Amino acid sequence: MKLASYADGSRDGHLVVVSRDLTQAHYATGIATRLQQVLDDWGFIAPQLEDLAVQLNHGKLRHAFNFEPDKCLAPLPRAYGWAVVDAGGGVRREAGSFASPHQPLRAAACCEPALAAIAGDLAAASDAAAALDALRLLGFAIDWRIDGELIATQAAPVVVTPDELGDAWAAGRLQARLHALHNGAKQVPSDVAAAPGEALARLARLRALRAGQVAGVALGALDLSLAPGDSLHLDLKTAAGTSLFGAIDLDIAPPAP
Template sequence: MKLGSLKEGGRDGTLVVVNRELSWAAKATGIAPTLQAALDDWSNAAPRLNALYDQLNAGQAAGAFPLDMDALAAPLPRAYEFVDGSAYLPHVERVRRARGAEVPESFYVDPLMYQATSAGFLAPRDPVVVPSEDYGIDLEAEVIVITDDVPMAVTSEQAAAHIQLIGLINDVSLRGLIPAELAKGFGFLQSKPRSALSPVFVTPDELGDVWRDDKLHLPMRTWINGVWFGEAECGVDMQFNFAQLVAHAAKTRPLTAGTIVGSGTIANEDTSKGASCLAEQRTVETLRDGKPSTPFLKYGDTIRIDVTDASGASIFGAIEQRIAPLSR
Protein backbone atom coordinates (compact mmCIF):
# COMPACT_ATOMS: atom_id res chain seq x y z
CA MET A 1 0.00 0.00 0.00
CA LYS A 2 0.92 3.66 -0.31
CA LEU A 3 0.56 6.20 2.50
CA GLY A 4 0.88 9.98 2.66
CA SER A 5 -0.10 12.96 4.79
CA LEU A 6 -2.13 16.06 3.98
CA LYS A 7 -1.05 19.54 5.06
CA GLU A 8 -3.83 19.80 7.61
CA GLY A 9 -4.68 18.70 11.13
CA GLY A 10 -1.63 20.14 12.87
CA ARG A 11 2.10 19.58 12.72
CA ASP A 12 1.85 15.87 11.96
CA GLY A 13 -0.63 16.19 9.11
CA THR A 14 -3.60 13.96 8.31
CA LEU A 15 -2.99 10.37 7.23
CA VAL A 16 -4.24 9.37 3.78
CA VAL A 17 -4.10 6.17 1.78
CA VAL A 18 -3.07 6.81 -1.85
CA ASN A 19 -3.91 4.57 -4.79
CA ARG A 20 -1.29 2.74 -6.83
CA GLU A 21 -1.32 5.33 -9.66
CA LEU A 22 -0.94 8.27 -7.22
CA SER A 23 -4.12 9.85 -8.57
CA TRP A 24 -6.68 9.30 -5.78
CA ALA A 25 -6.58 9.35 -1.98
CA ALA A 26 -8.83 8.65 0.97
CA LYS A 27 -8.45 9.90 4.53
CA ALA A 28 -7.58 7.16 6.98
CA THR A 29 -8.53 9.08 10.12
CA GLY A 30 -11.01 6.36 11.12
CA ILE A 31 -7.99 4.07 11.50
CA ALA A 32 -5.25 6.46 12.65
CA PRO A 33 -5.13 10.27 12.60
CA THR A 34 -1.46 10.43 11.54
CA LEU A 35 1.15 8.13 10.07
CA GLN A 36 3.05 8.22 13.34
CA ALA A 37 -0.06 7.02 15.17
CA ALA A 38 -0.40 4.18 12.66
CA LEU A 39 3.23 3.16 13.14
CA ASP A 40 2.80 3.23 16.91
CA ASP A 41 0.08 0.56 16.53
CA TRP A 42 1.26 -0.98 13.27
CA SER A 43 0.17 -4.58 13.83
CA ASN A 44 -3.43 -3.40 14.24
CA ALA A 45 -3.44 -0.43 11.88
CA ALA A 46 -1.65 -1.98 8.89
CA PRO A 47 -4.31 -4.59 7.99
CA ARG A 48 -7.06 -1.98 8.17
CA LEU A 49 -5.07 0.50 6.09
CA ASN A 50 -4.39 -2.22 3.54
CA ALA A 51 -8.10 -3.00 3.30
CA LEU A 52 -8.78 0.69 2.60
CA TYR A 53 -6.01 0.64 -0.01
CA ASP A 54 -7.68 -2.29 -1.78
CA GLN A 55 -11.01 -0.43 -1.75
CA LEU A 56 -9.37 2.70 -3.14
CA ASN A 57 -7.71 0.81 -6.00
CA ALA A 58 -11.06 -0.81 -6.80
CA GLY A 59 -12.78 2.59 -6.87
CA GLN A 60 -14.91 1.71 -3.86
CA ALA A 61 -13.42 3.83 -1.05
CA ALA A 62 -15.94 6.16 0.56
CA GLY A 63 -14.89 9.81 0.46
CA ALA A 64 -12.10 9.28 -2.08
CA PHE A 65 -10.83 12.46 -3.74
CA PRO A 66 -8.38 13.36 -6.56
CA LEU A 67 -4.86 13.65 -5.19
CA ASP A 68 -3.19 17.08 -5.32
CA MET A 69 0.55 16.68 -4.80
CA ASP A 70 0.82 20.30 -3.63
CA ALA A 71 -1.56 19.49 -0.76
CA LEU A 72 0.74 16.79 0.61
CA ALA A 73 3.03 17.29 3.56
CA ALA A 74 5.95 14.94 4.09
CA PRO A 75 4.47 11.52 4.93
CA LEU A 76 6.12 11.91 8.34
CA PRO A 77 6.21 15.69 8.85
CA ARG A 78 8.41 15.05 11.88
CA ALA A 79 9.97 11.84 13.16
CA TYR A 80 11.42 10.70 16.44
CA GLU A 81 14.67 9.73 14.78
CA PHE A 82 16.48 9.92 11.44
CA VAL A 83 19.80 8.13 11.12
CA ASP A 84 21.57 8.32 7.79
CA GLY A 85 24.15 5.87 6.51
CA SER A 86 26.68 5.96 3.72
CA ALA A 87 26.21 2.51 2.26
CA TYR A 88 27.52 3.19 -1.28
CA LEU A 89 31.28 2.92 -0.93
CA PRO A 90 32.16 3.97 -4.52
CA HIS A 91 31.20 7.49 -3.39
CA VAL A 92 33.41 7.28 -0.30
CA GLU A 93 36.28 5.77 -2.27
CA ARG A 94 36.21 8.50 -4.95
CA VAL A 95 35.98 11.35 -2.46
CA ARG A 96 38.96 10.04 -0.53
CA ARG A 97 40.96 9.27 -3.67
CA ALA A 98 40.42 12.86 -4.85
CA ARG A 99 42.18 14.13 -1.74
CA GLY A 100 44.85 11.43 -1.73
CA ALA A 101 43.47 9.45 1.22
CA GLU A 102 42.86 5.73 1.63
CA VAL A 103 39.56 4.18 2.71
CA PRO A 104 40.01 2.53 6.14
CA GLU A 105 39.43 -1.23 6.07
CA SER A 106 36.77 -0.86 8.78
CA PHE A 107 34.52 0.99 6.30
CA TYR A 108 33.94 -2.30 4.46
CA VAL A 109 32.60 -4.13 7.51
CA ASP A 110 31.19 -1.40 9.75
CA PRO A 111 28.62 1.07 8.30
CA LEU A 112 29.13 4.82 8.38
CA MET A 113 26.14 6.50 10.04
CA TYR A 114 25.24 9.77 11.73
CA GLN A 115 22.29 11.23 13.64
CA ALA A 116 20.42 13.57 11.27
CA THR A 117 17.77 16.22 11.91
CA SER A 118 14.23 14.85 12.21
CA ALA A 119 12.28 17.61 13.97
CA GLY A 120 10.74 18.62 10.64
CA PHE A 121 10.83 17.40 7.05
CA LEU A 122 10.04 19.45 3.97
CA ALA A 123 7.06 18.43 1.85
CA PRO A 124 7.91 17.07 -1.62
CA ARG A 125 6.98 20.37 -3.29
CA ASP A 126 8.31 22.76 -0.61
CA PRO A 127 11.21 25.06 -1.55
CA VAL A 128 14.65 24.45 -0.08
CA VAL A 129 15.30 27.69 1.79
CA VAL A 130 18.96 28.51 2.48
CA PRO A 131 20.34 31.75 3.97
CA SER A 132 23.26 32.00 1.52
CA GLU A 133 24.28 30.55 -1.85
CA ASP A 134 27.85 30.61 -0.53
CA TYR A 135 27.06 27.62 1.70
CA GLY A 136 27.46 25.24 -1.26
CA ILE A 137 23.89 23.95 -1.68
CA ASP A 138 23.67 20.31 -2.74
CA LEU A 139 20.98 17.68 -3.21
CA GLU A 140 21.42 14.08 -2.10
CA ALA A 141 19.01 11.54 -3.59
CA GLU A 142 18.61 8.57 -1.26
CA VAL A 143 16.34 5.67 -0.39
CA ILE A 144 14.98 5.47 3.15
CA VAL A 145 13.16 2.86 5.20
CA ILE A 146 10.81 3.44 8.13
CA THR A 147 10.67 0.99 11.01
CA ASP A 148 8.23 -0.09 13.67
CA ASP A 149 9.63 -0.54 17.21
CA VAL A 150 13.04 -2.21 16.91
CA PRO A 151 14.54 -3.93 19.98
CA MET A 152 18.09 -3.20 21.03
CA ALA A 153 20.83 -5.48 19.64
CA VAL A 154 18.74 -7.13 16.92
CA THR A 155 20.53 -9.14 14.26
CA SER A 156 20.27 -8.02 10.65
CA GLU A 157 18.01 -11.02 9.99
CA GLN A 158 15.68 -9.87 12.77
CA ALA A 159 15.91 -6.23 11.69
CA ALA A 160 14.52 -7.02 8.23
CA ALA A 161 11.10 -7.82 9.75
CA HIS A 162 10.96 -4.34 11.31
CA ILE A 163 11.17 -2.49 7.96
CA GLN A 164 7.57 -1.45 7.31
CA LEU A 165 7.77 1.36 4.75
CA ILE A 166 10.13 2.57 2.01
CA GLY A 167 10.48 6.05 0.53
CA LEU A 168 12.83 8.64 -0.97
CA ILE A 169 14.59 11.62 0.55
CA ASN A 170 16.42 14.68 -0.70
CA ASP A 171 18.98 14.90 2.08
CA VAL A 172 20.05 18.51 1.58
CA SER A 173 23.71 19.27 2.32
CA LEU A 174 25.57 22.56 2.61
CA ARG A 175 28.99 21.53 1.35
CA GLY A 176 30.71 24.80 2.17
CA LEU A 177 30.00 24.33 5.87
CA ILE A 178 30.94 20.66 6.16
CA PRO A 179 34.78 20.84 6.31
CA ALA A 180 34.89 23.24 9.27
CA GLU A 181 32.25 21.25 11.14
CA LEU A 182 33.94 17.90 10.64
CA ALA A 183 37.29 19.41 11.59
CA LYS A 184 35.85 19.94 15.09
CA GLY A 185 35.51 16.17 15.38
CA PHE A 186 31.90 16.25 16.54
CA GLY A 187 29.85 15.70 13.36
CA PHE A 188 27.31 17.57 11.26
CA LEU A 189 24.98 20.29 12.52
CA GLN A 190 24.68 23.53 10.52
CA SER A 191 25.71 21.78 7.30
CA LYS A 192 22.66 19.47 7.40
CA PRO A 193 19.40 21.46 7.25
CA ARG A 194 15.93 19.97 6.83
CA SER A 195 15.47 17.31 4.16
CA ALA A 196 12.46 16.61 1.91
CA LEU A 197 10.55 13.33 1.76
CA SER A 198 8.80 11.72 -1.21
CA PRO A 199 5.02 12.26 -1.53
CA VAL A 200 4.25 8.72 -0.33
CA PHE A 201 5.84 5.81 1.48
CA VAL A 202 5.10 2.27 0.30
CA THR A 203 5.11 -1.12 1.96
CA PRO A 204 7.71 -3.69 0.84
CA ASP A 205 5.06 -5.99 -0.67
CA GLU A 206 3.95 -3.18 -2.98
CA LEU A 207 7.38 -3.23 -4.64
CA GLY A 208 7.29 -6.92 -5.56
CA ASP A 209 10.57 -8.39 -6.77
CA VAL A 210 12.34 -5.02 -7.04
CA TRP A 211 12.57 -5.15 -3.23
CA ARG A 212 14.83 -8.08 -2.44
CA ASP A 213 17.84 -8.71 -0.24
CA ASP A 214 16.58 -5.69 1.75
CA LYS A 215 17.54 -3.38 -1.14
CA LEU A 216 15.58 -1.45 -3.79
CA HIS A 217 16.61 -2.67 -7.26
CA LEU A 218 15.67 0.33 -9.41
CA PRO A 219 17.50 3.42 -10.68
CA MET A 220 17.37 6.70 -8.75
CA ARG A 221 16.58 9.34 -11.39
CA THR A 222 17.56 12.97 -10.84
CA TRP A 223 17.23 16.18 -12.87
CA ILE A 224 18.56 19.68 -12.23
CA ASN A 225 16.77 22.55 -13.99
CA GLY A 226 14.99 19.98 -16.14
CA VAL A 227 18.26 18.45 -17.39
CA TRP A 228 19.08 14.80 -16.71
CA PHE A 229 21.68 14.48 -13.95
CA GLY A 230 21.81 10.80 -13.07
CA GLU A 231 20.15 7.41 -12.73
CA ALA A 232 22.41 5.45 -10.41
CA GLU A 233 21.20 1.93 -9.61
CA CYS A 234 20.00 1.66 -6.00
CA GLY A 235 20.58 -2.09 -5.81
CA VAL A 236 24.15 -2.01 -7.16
CA ASP A 237 27.31 -1.29 -5.13
CA MET A 238 25.37 -1.02 -1.86
CA GLN A 239 27.88 -2.37 0.66
CA PHE A 240 25.31 -2.69 3.49
CA ASN A 241 21.64 -3.48 2.94
CA PHE A 242 18.86 -1.84 4.95
CA ALA A 243 18.53 -4.72 7.41
CA GLN A 244 22.21 -4.31 8.24
CA LEU A 245 21.81 -0.53 8.57
CA VAL A 246 18.84 -0.91 10.93
CA ALA A 247 20.73 -3.46 13.02
CA HIS A 248 23.74 -1.14 13.17
CA ALA A 249 21.57 1.74 14.43
CA ALA A 250 19.97 -0.52 17.06
CA LYS A 251 23.21 -2.05 18.36
CA THR A 252 23.13 -0.20 21.70
CA ARG A 253 19.60 1.27 21.82
CA PRO A 254 16.09 0.38 20.70
CA LEU A 255 14.60 2.32 17.78
CA THR A 256 11.20 3.93 18.20
CA ALA A 257 8.41 3.26 15.71
CA GLY A 258 8.71 5.82 12.94
CA THR A 259 12.52 5.83 12.88
CA ILE A 260 13.87 6.72 9.44
CA VAL A 261 17.05 5.02 8.23
CA GLY A 262 18.77 6.40 5.13
CA SER A 263 20.99 4.68 2.59
CA GLY A 264 23.27 7.61 1.89
CA THR A 265 23.73 9.06 -1.59
CA ILE A 266 23.18 6.48 -4.32
CA ALA A 267 26.46 5.98 -6.19
CA ASN A 268 27.82 3.34 -8.56
CA GLU A 269 31.28 2.35 -9.63
CA ASP A 270 30.08 2.99 -13.20
CA THR A 271 30.09 6.79 -13.46
CA SER A 272 28.35 6.74 -16.86
CA LYS A 273 25.06 6.53 -14.96
CA GLY A 274 25.57 10.04 -13.62
CA ALA A 275 25.37 11.05 -9.99
CA SER A 276 22.86 11.56 -7.18
CA CYS A 277 24.58 14.59 -5.64
CA LEU A 278 26.71 17.44 -6.93
CA ALA A 279 29.63 16.58 -4.64
CA GLU A 280 29.88 13.20 -6.36
CA GLN A 281 29.88 14.77 -9.83
CA ARG A 282 32.46 17.35 -8.78
CA THR A 283 34.69 14.59 -7.42
CA VAL A 284 34.49 12.67 -10.71
CA GLU A 285 35.46 15.89 -12.53
CA THR A 286 38.35 16.52 -10.14
CA LEU A 287 39.76 13.03 -10.67
CA ARG A 288 39.36 13.33 -14.45
CA ASP A 289 40.22 16.98 -15.09
CA GLY A 290 42.09 18.13 -12.01
CA LYS A 291 39.28 20.44 -10.89
CA PRO A 292 35.45 20.48 -10.63
CA SER A 293 33.38 22.26 -13.28
CA THR A 294 29.80 21.67 -12.07
CA PRO A 295 28.61 24.44 -9.71
CA PHE A 296 26.57 23.95 -6.59
CA LEU A 297 22.90 24.96 -6.62
CA LYS A 298 21.83 28.60 -6.83
CA TYR A 299 18.62 30.42 -5.99
CA GLY A 300 15.95 29.62 -8.57
CA ASP A 301 17.45 26.26 -9.52
CA THR A 302 15.05 23.32 -9.55
CA ILE A 303 15.60 19.66 -8.72
CA ARG A 304 13.57 16.53 -9.38
CA ILE A 305 14.11 13.12 -7.77
CA ASP A 306 12.06 10.08 -8.77
CA VAL A 307 12.03 6.28 -8.96
CA THR A 308 9.85 4.68 -11.63
CA ASP A 309 8.69 1.14 -12.31
CA ALA A 310 9.24 -0.85 -15.51
CA SER A 311 6.38 0.99 -17.21
CA GLY A 312 7.79 4.41 -16.31
CA ALA A 313 5.19 5.15 -13.63
CA SER A 314 6.38 6.93 -10.50
CA ILE A 315 6.27 4.67 -7.44
CA PHE A 316 6.78 7.11 -4.57
CA GLY A 317 5.88 10.31 -6.39
CA ALA A 318 8.59 12.77 -7.40
CA ILE A 319 10.34 15.20 -5.10
CA GLU A 320 10.23 18.53 -6.99
CA GLN A 321 11.84 21.53 -5.31
CA ARG A 322 13.19 25.00 -6.00
CA ILE A 323 16.14 26.57 -4.19
CA ALA A 324 15.04 29.80 -2.47
CA PRO A 325 16.62 32.52 -0.32
CA LEU A 326 15.63 33.10 3.30
CA SER A 327 13.09 35.92 3.54
CA ARG A 328 14.05 37.93 6.59
Protein backbone atom coordinates in the same frame (compact mmCIF):
# COMPACT_ATOMS: atom_id res chain seq x y z
CA MET B 1 -0.18 -0.05 0.65
CA LYS B 2 0.86 3.54 0.08
CA LEU B 3 0.36 6.30 2.64
CA ALA B 4 0.76 10.07 2.74
CA SER B 5 0.00 12.96 5.11
CA TYR B 6 -2.14 15.79 3.77
CA ALA B 7 -1.55 19.26 5.19
CA ASP B 8 -4.44 20.26 7.47
CA GLY B 9 -2.92 22.98 9.63
CA SER B 10 -1.57 20.54 12.23
CA ARG B 11 2.05 19.57 12.74
CA ASP B 12 1.58 16.00 11.54
CA GLY B 13 -1.02 16.32 8.80
CA HIS B 14 -3.92 13.97 8.13
CA LEU B 15 -3.26 10.40 7.06
CA VAL B 16 -4.48 9.34 3.61
CA VAL B 17 -4.24 6.04 1.75
CA VAL B 18 -2.94 6.45 -1.81
CA SER B 19 -3.67 4.22 -4.79
CA ARG B 20 -0.96 2.08 -6.33
CA ASP B 21 -0.71 4.35 -9.39
CA LEU B 22 -0.53 7.52 -7.23
CA THR B 23 -3.66 9.00 -8.80
CA GLN B 24 -6.34 8.52 -6.10
CA ALA B 25 -6.48 8.89 -2.33
CA HIS B 26 -8.88 8.43 0.57
CA TYR B 27 -8.75 9.76 4.10
CA ALA B 28 -8.00 7.13 6.74
CA THR B 29 -10.40 8.79 9.19
CA GLY B 30 -12.02 6.22 11.47
CA ILE B 31 -8.88 4.07 11.36
CA ALA B 32 -6.06 6.54 12.10
CA THR B 33 -5.49 10.24 11.55
CA ARG B 34 -1.68 10.35 11.51
CA LEU B 35 1.09 7.99 10.56
CA GLN B 36 2.70 7.72 13.99
CA GLN B 37 -0.52 6.19 15.33
CA VAL B 38 -0.19 3.43 12.75
CA LEU B 39 3.43 2.74 13.69
CA ASP B 40 2.56 2.63 17.39
CA ASP B 41 -0.14 -0.04 16.86
CA TRP B 42 0.90 -1.61 13.58
CA GLY B 43 -0.52 -5.08 14.13
CA PHE B 44 -4.04 -3.74 14.72
CA ILE B 45 -4.21 -0.69 12.44
CA ALA B 46 -2.16 -1.72 9.38
CA PRO B 47 -4.56 -4.54 8.30
CA GLN B 48 -7.45 -2.07 8.34
CA LEU B 49 -5.51 0.32 6.15
CA GLU B 50 -4.60 -2.56 3.83
CA ASP B 51 -8.30 -3.32 3.39
CA LEU B 52 -8.94 0.34 2.59
CA ALA B 53 -6.09 0.31 0.07
CA VAL B 54 -7.51 -2.76 -1.68
CA GLN B 55 -10.90 -1.07 -2.02
CA LEU B 56 -9.25 2.11 -3.29
CA ASN B 57 -7.20 0.25 -5.89
CA HIS B 58 -10.36 -1.46 -7.12
CA GLY B 59 -12.31 1.79 -7.40
CA LYS B 60 -14.82 0.82 -4.69
CA LEU B 61 -14.62 3.89 -2.44
CA ARG B 62 -17.27 6.53 -3.06
CA HIS B 63 -15.35 9.31 -1.37
CA ALA B 64 -12.00 8.79 -3.07
CA PHE B 65 -10.44 11.94 -4.55
CA ASN B 66 -7.60 12.87 -6.87
CA PHE B 67 -4.25 12.59 -5.12
CA GLU B 68 -2.42 15.93 -5.15
CA PRO B 69 1.22 15.64 -4.02
CA ASP B 70 1.53 19.41 -3.60
CA LYS B 71 -0.92 19.17 -0.68
CA CYS B 72 1.34 16.75 1.19
CA LEU B 73 3.56 17.26 4.16
CA ALA B 74 6.35 14.76 4.64
CA PRO B 75 4.66 11.40 5.43
CA LEU B 76 6.16 11.44 8.94
CA PRO B 77 6.97 15.10 9.62
CA ARG B 78 8.24 14.48 13.16
CA ALA B 79 10.06 11.16 13.34
CA TYR B 80 11.65 9.79 16.51
CA GLY B 81 15.01 10.02 14.80
CA TRP B 82 16.74 10.30 11.42
CA ALA B 83 20.15 8.77 10.83
CA VAL B 84 21.89 8.07 7.54
CA VAL B 85 24.09 5.01 7.10
CA ASP B 86 26.69 5.32 4.34
CA ALA B 87 28.18 2.59 2.17
CA GLY B 88 31.01 2.02 4.65
CA GLY B 89 28.63 1.59 7.60
CA GLY B 90 29.24 5.02 9.08
CA VAL B 91 26.28 6.62 10.84
CA ARG B 92 25.36 10.28 10.68
CA ARG B 93 22.62 11.13 13.16
CA GLU B 94 20.37 14.07 12.41
CA ALA B 95 17.22 15.67 13.78
CA GLY B 96 13.99 13.83 13.04
CA SER B 97 12.20 16.69 11.28
CA PHE B 98 11.24 16.32 7.62
CA ALA B 99 10.18 19.13 5.27
CA SER B 100 7.50 18.70 2.63
CA PRO B 101 8.44 17.49 -0.88
CA HIS B 102 7.86 20.97 -2.34
CA GLN B 103 9.36 23.28 0.26
CA PRO B 104 11.83 25.69 -1.41
CA LEU B 105 15.40 26.20 -0.29
CA ARG B 106 16.77 29.62 0.58
CA ALA B 107 20.22 28.85 -0.81
CA ALA B 108 21.95 26.38 -3.12
CA ALA B 109 23.15 23.28 -1.26
CA CYS B 110 24.65 19.84 -1.74
CA CYS B 111 22.04 17.16 -2.43
CA GLU B 112 22.39 13.80 -0.65
CA PRO B 113 19.54 11.37 -1.48
CA ALA B 114 18.71 8.36 0.66
CA LEU B 115 16.24 5.51 0.88
CA ALA B 116 14.25 6.08 4.08
CA ALA B 117 13.37 2.99 6.11
CA ILE B 118 10.75 3.47 8.84
CA ALA B 119 10.93 0.90 11.62
CA GLY B 120 8.67 -0.49 14.27
CA ASP B 121 10.11 -1.29 17.68
CA LEU B 122 13.47 -3.03 17.33
CA ALA B 123 15.55 -4.49 20.16
CA ALA B 124 19.17 -3.50 20.65
CA ALA B 125 21.76 -5.72 18.93
CA SER B 126 19.18 -7.04 16.42
CA ASP B 127 20.64 -8.55 13.25
CA ALA B 128 19.64 -7.60 9.69
CA ALA B 129 16.99 -10.34 9.49
CA ALA B 130 15.27 -9.12 12.67
CA ALA B 131 15.54 -5.55 11.40
CA LEU B 132 13.79 -6.51 8.18
CA ASP B 133 10.97 -8.01 10.24
CA ALA B 134 10.68 -4.66 12.02
CA LEU B 135 10.68 -2.70 8.75
CA ARG B 136 7.29 -1.09 8.26
CA LEU B 137 7.54 1.44 5.43
CA LEU B 138 9.98 2.74 2.84
CA GLY B 139 10.29 6.21 1.40
CA PHE B 140 12.68 8.63 -0.28
CA ALA B 141 14.43 11.55 1.40
CA ILE B 142 17.12 14.13 0.66
CA ASP B 143 19.55 15.82 3.01
CA TRP B 144 20.59 19.32 1.94
CA ARG B 145 23.97 20.52 3.20
CA ILE B 146 26.08 23.66 2.97
CA ASP B 147 29.74 23.20 3.91
CA GLY B 148 28.84 19.87 5.49
CA GLU B 149 26.14 21.32 7.73
CA LEU B 150 22.60 19.99 7.38
CA ILE B 151 20.13 22.75 6.54
CA ALA B 152 17.05 20.68 5.64
CA THR B 153 15.78 17.17 5.02
CA GLN B 154 12.98 16.72 2.52
CA ALA B 155 10.82 13.63 2.08
CA ALA B 156 8.92 12.43 -0.98
CA PRO B 157 5.13 12.53 -0.52
CA VAL B 158 4.42 8.80 -0.22
CA VAL B 159 5.71 5.92 1.91
CA VAL B 160 4.99 2.32 0.96
CA THR B 161 5.03 -1.16 2.43
CA PRO B 162 7.75 -3.29 0.80
CA ASP B 163 5.18 -5.54 -0.90
CA GLU B 164 4.10 -2.55 -3.02
CA LEU B 165 7.53 -2.32 -4.67
CA GLY B 166 7.04 -5.35 -6.93
CA ASP B 167 10.14 -6.38 -8.88
CA ALA B 168 12.08 -3.46 -7.40
CA TRP B 169 12.16 -5.34 -4.06
CA ALA B 170 13.92 -8.69 -3.71
CA ALA B 171 15.73 -10.44 -0.85
CA GLY B 172 15.45 -7.38 1.35
CA ARG B 173 17.02 -5.01 -1.19
CA LEU B 174 15.65 -2.19 -3.30
CA GLN B 175 16.80 -1.94 -6.90
CA ALA B 176 15.73 1.28 -8.58
CA ARG B 177 16.84 4.25 -10.66
CA LEU B 178 17.19 7.83 -9.52
CA HIS B 179 15.87 10.26 -12.13
CA ALA B 180 16.64 13.98 -12.03
CA LEU B 181 15.56 17.05 -13.96
CA HIS B 182 17.78 20.09 -13.39
CA ASN B 183 16.11 23.27 -14.66
CA GLY B 184 13.97 20.99 -16.84
CA ALA B 185 16.95 19.22 -18.40
CA LYS B 186 17.02 15.45 -17.97
CA GLN B 187 20.10 14.04 -16.24
CA VAL B 188 21.44 10.54 -16.80
CA PRO B 189 19.54 8.21 -14.43
CA SER B 190 21.67 6.43 -11.85
CA ASP B 191 21.08 2.86 -10.70
CA VAL B 192 20.76 2.52 -6.94
CA ALA B 193 20.69 -0.46 -4.60
CA ALA B 194 19.89 -0.29 -0.91
CA ALA B 195 19.53 -2.80 1.94
CA PRO B 196 17.40 -1.15 4.64
CA GLY B 197 17.56 -4.12 7.01
CA GLU B 198 21.33 -3.74 7.29
CA ALA B 199 20.98 0.00 7.93
CA LEU B 200 18.40 -0.51 10.68
CA ALA B 201 20.55 -3.21 12.29
CA ARG B 202 23.51 -0.81 12.24
CA LEU B 203 21.46 1.79 14.12
CA ALA B 204 20.28 -0.82 16.62
CA ARG B 205 23.80 -2.10 17.32
CA LEU B 206 24.00 -0.34 20.70
CA ARG B 207 20.47 0.75 21.50
CA ALA B 208 16.88 -0.22 20.87
CA LEU B 209 14.87 1.63 18.24
CA ARG B 210 11.33 2.77 18.86
CA ALA B 211 8.53 2.81 16.31
CA GLY B 212 8.98 5.89 14.16
CA GLN B 213 12.78 5.81 13.91
CA VAL B 214 13.89 6.40 10.32
CA ALA B 215 17.13 4.99 8.88
CA GLY B 216 18.48 6.48 5.69
CA VAL B 217 20.50 4.34 3.29
CA ALA B 218 22.81 6.78 1.50
CA LEU B 219 22.48 6.63 -2.28
CA GLY B 220 25.48 8.87 -3.05
CA ALA B 221 25.60 12.64 -3.38
CA LEU B 222 24.32 14.06 -6.68
CA ASP B 223 27.02 15.68 -8.78
CA LEU B 224 25.02 18.76 -9.71
CA SER B 225 26.05 22.39 -9.62
CA LEU B 226 23.04 24.17 -8.16
CA ALA B 227 22.58 27.93 -8.05
CA PRO B 228 19.96 30.41 -6.82
CA GLY B 229 16.96 30.37 -9.13
CA ASP B 230 17.44 26.71 -10.11
CA SER B 231 14.79 23.99 -9.99
CA LEU B 232 15.31 20.30 -9.32
CA HIS B 233 12.97 17.33 -9.78
CA LEU B 234 14.03 14.01 -8.21
CA ASP B 235 12.22 10.69 -8.40
CA LEU B 236 13.09 7.09 -7.53
CA LYS B 237 11.58 4.83 -10.18
CA THR B 238 11.47 1.19 -11.15
CA ALA B 239 13.40 -0.02 -14.19
CA ALA B 240 10.14 0.30 -16.11
CA GLY B 241 9.82 3.97 -15.14
CA THR B 242 7.13 3.76 -12.44
CA SER B 243 7.49 6.27 -9.60
CA LEU B 244 7.83 4.48 -6.26
CA PHE B 245 7.33 7.29 -3.74
CA GLY B 246 6.31 10.32 -5.77
CA ALA B 247 8.72 13.11 -6.67
CA ILE B 248 10.55 15.78 -4.72
CA ASP B 249 10.31 19.13 -6.53
CA LEU B 250 12.57 21.88 -5.33
CA ASP B 251 13.01 25.54 -6.18
CA ILE B 252 16.03 27.43 -4.88
CA ALA B 253 15.31 31.04 -3.97
CA PRO B 254 16.41 33.40 -6.75
CA PRO B 255 19.20 35.90 -6.13
CA ALA B 256 18.21 38.99 -4.19
CA PRO B 257 17.45 41.99 -6.44
